[in-house]
Amino acid sequence: MNDSIVLDADTPFDLDATLGCGQAFRWEKDADGTWSGTARGRAVRIRQDEETLSFSGADKAFVTDYFALDLDLNEILASIDTDPAIHRAVTSCTGLRLLRQEPFETLISYICATNTNIPTVKKRVRLLSERYGTPLPGGAHAFPDAVTLAPCSEDALRACVLGYRAPYICTTARMCADDPDWAAQVADLPYPEAKTELLRFPGVGPKAADCILLFAFQQYEAFPVDVWIRRIMRRAYLPHLNESGGMSPREYEEIASFARRHFGRYAGWAQEYLYCVREDDR
């Protein structure tokens, strides 16, 4: 560790909650509590001891931006903390922050994340990086960029345990390589139009699009609804929804629009806090 940041009293931050909540797939925690991972083409190590963040492989500006330490989290939490259910999540995960992740990596990662579980997603992203990403000091690999991934054959991608998602990722990488400006264009659009743009990529549906907008584009009104969030929202807020069966586009929109009404413009933060405290009791 060759650099550090001391957080002041009104900058709550919880590194474990932030990296462990499932928004990013390329971080691992050592036995001694140090996290190792890659982000935006760097191999980074970082640990938190109380109010002190110690890190290497990145400078203060990078850490501040990637972990969104510049945002007033107290203000965000105060704005979403409107009922007992979200209050429990907010109090038990205070310090969880939404990262600012790289758009192409997030796009591909959340195509990898459909209808599966987090350990499997991490394996897919790790294999893609090891096989096609630039080697970094320390043995890690950056996530490959679109131009590198675009020429890969469908079978080669399938070998990264992508299953039926291989052709989606193949086509999506080529679309991005052919339009290097895609992310800048999405970044300039308001939420509904940005979502429509992301839905053009094969393998990206409403849920993946909302994750990408939330984690890579800081569209904080995005409210991704997966099976966990659906269960939580049904139990805490929308008991008339039936639990069984797949989720229709209308039900998705009903849940998400309720969340935006109920939690306000930081609904996406509420989503991540609710997801963080999900319980597998059903």
Added chain:
DNA sequence: GTCCAGGACGTGG
């Protein structure tokens, strides 16, 4: 072995 997971897509009604 069965069921489920940070769902999306194609088809038929």
Added chain:
DNA sequence: CCACGTCATGGA
């Protein structure tokens, strides 16, 4: 528009 089957993979 809606309901339904299908799509690989791995962990529990």
